[in-house]
Amino acid sequence: METRAPFVLIGAFVLAAIAAVFGFVYWLHNTGGLGPRTSYHVQFEGSVPGLLVGAAVLFNGIRVGEVTDLGLAPDHPRRVNATIAVTSTTPVRADTKVGLEFQGLTGVPVIALEGGQQPGASGAVPTLIAEAGAGQSMTQAARDALRRVEAVLADNAEPLKTTIANLQVFSEGLARNTSKLDGIITGLERMTGGGGSAAKVTYDLRAARTFPGMSGKILKGELVVPEPTAVAMLETQRFLFSPANEAPEFANVMWADSIPKLLQARLLESFENYDIAHAPLRSMDGVQADYQLLIDVRRFQITIDPEPVADIELSARILDKDGKVVASRLFQEAEKFDKIDPPTAATAFNDAFVRITRGVVAWTVDAL
DSSP: OTTTHHHHHHHHHHHHHHHHHHHHHHHHHHHOSSSOEEEEEEEEESOOTTOOTTOEEEETTEEEEEEEEEEEOTTOTTEEEEEEEEETTSOOOTTOEEEEEEETTTTEEEEEEEOOOSOOOOSSOOEEEOOTTTTOOHHHHHHHHHHHHHHHHHHTHHHHHHHHHHHHHHHHHHHHTHHHHHHHHHHHHHHHTOTTSOOOEEEOOOOOOOOTTOTTOOOOSOEEOOOOEEOGGGSSSSOOEESOOOOGGGTTEEESSOHHHHHHHHHHHHHHHHOGGGOOBOGGGOOOOSEEEEEEEEEEEEEOSSSOEEEEEEEEEEEETTSOEEEEEEEEEEEEOSSOSHHHHHHHHHHHHHHHHHHHHHHHHHHO
């Protein structure tokens, strides 16, 4: 028995030491230190997901204590009561803000205390009221927000559908009328003096009024004159030069319409001046015509070298109702002028155009 007694005493001592160490560590972890403690009641309105007894209590981000008790309020189904123990030197006030934070990758919940100016109550254990929604995590907040958005969309599905349809109709109409809007804006700029540029000076072409040597001849059959075709460069109201020349005198001058449309209008007017009773119509008038006079604008420009010339060249074809070419011809006129300025150039174009129009009218009458 004597030989066994020391081993029993040693074993008991070791076990007691181990138990004391574990107890001390557990106590130290859950009390946060050896100093005096003060307890407070905390009320949460709503859930506190993951909060456990022993969870840390932070004040302005510094650990000052832990949760010592958690429970449900019997008289309030949504309320959670918690008791926290913090070091007595912690400056907890009656208006200290209380919330729930989630720390680390795993989102461990802790009670967070912040600020406060009013003196704390003495005597009974003070009660701190947590902010509404303090226990709500970011995930829960996002879910609630999405649910609210979904509810709003569901309640307003028909108005939203109507609004989107109206926006589509508006955008399609805007796309169809872009050129008109550009014209309206340009007109407003001119009317208000905006745009930062001088007012445009407009020049028109003169239709042929007399037709020497053609008295007594009339147009036979129903004739239409569609808008002349032209390369993209000629689809403009600007005065064109060859070779290209940036003449400052022509910066703010323009034709009354794009060149093909202006030629069509004045050519129809020339036919009317010759024979109003049998004058051709525009193709858009919807008349079933016997013939079509197709014009292709080859040149309508100021040729500078070797001297300034108003140069006009048109290709003309007459087609019957079956699309067969009845006649075709190339018309060209040039009018020299000595001063490169808008009025002089416009006069030269008018003289050349009158001659070329007389030739088109006479050729058309003979061909039909």
